[in-house]
Amino acid sequence: MTLVTYVLRQGDRALILAQRLLEEITHAPEIEEDMALSNLALDLIGQARGLYTYAGGLEGPADDGHVRTEDHYAYWREQHEFLNPLLVEQPNDDFAHLIARQFLHDAMALPYWQAMTNSADDTLAGLAGKAVKETAYHLRHSRGWVVRLGDGTDESHRRMQAAIDHLWRYTGELFEHDHVEDELIADGVAADPESVRAEWRRVVDEALGEARLEAPDDGVMQTGGRHGRHSEGFSYLIGELQVLARAHPGASW
């Protein structure tokens, strides 16, 4: 089912990014920023929940006769079954890395969700409509911080530039599409990620310019996350995400 794979890719992108944000709670520069990051993460988890629930319905009953729930997709899949792009799983390293990752993601996610509001699939169009409002706010937050840090002190400028330089190699994958998606794109179910690349670049260049930061050259891009091949450290992320559910199977919140 190509649609299931597509929906899981979108859901995993949101969930894994949320998990990275949640790792930072209580470590942000101020408690107000802890609140802001939790709010971004909660929005993203909400997006993932909607997408996972939809995927379960599309897949229909599994061998055990049960329809997969959102918890199944979050807690009971193995690492290689997660289909998020590599960018969103990159570690927090420092606050500049967290912000750069969020910004490079949000600048893609906003126009992508906007395009998805026209999806021929009513469920996806509905989920996109909700995500557009949330993502517009996320982008406002992450973009503001990119400018604040880039155009800040020598130290914050240096760190922000280093984070952009490091994470740039993961941006190419955001615009990839393959045989899984091409048919969905042709049918108007999925938006073509390539179609939002120019808008992404415009928003990124504008923010970097305002922040006195340099856009790196497009070199070799890292890829594979959307096919289940993840980077070092992903197993720890998944381990932390899943430990409670696996230690107490069937527990309800």
Place this chain on the structure above:
Amino acid sequence: MTGSTSDWPLWEVFVRAKRGVSHVHAGTVHAPDAELALQNARDLFTRRSEGVSLWVVKSSEITASDPDDRDAFFDPAADKTFRHPTDFELPDEVANM
């Protein structure tokens, strides 16, 4: 990452619950600048539909009365009858005062 540096200035947050009513003081946030103060205020005070408009003002920009001056500032002037318009004779034409 380090813990709280507490060197962000404090901002007073005012929320307007709905159109047509005034902004009411809701609390404070820390933020490095006005834009982020607004965002932090949004996250803390309006995520549950409490408002349709937000103001933030740097706390240091507010000139406040000193609690020690309370008596001089706020004691009612009940014994100063000239401050109350009780001695005026109202014309008959003024019906409801």
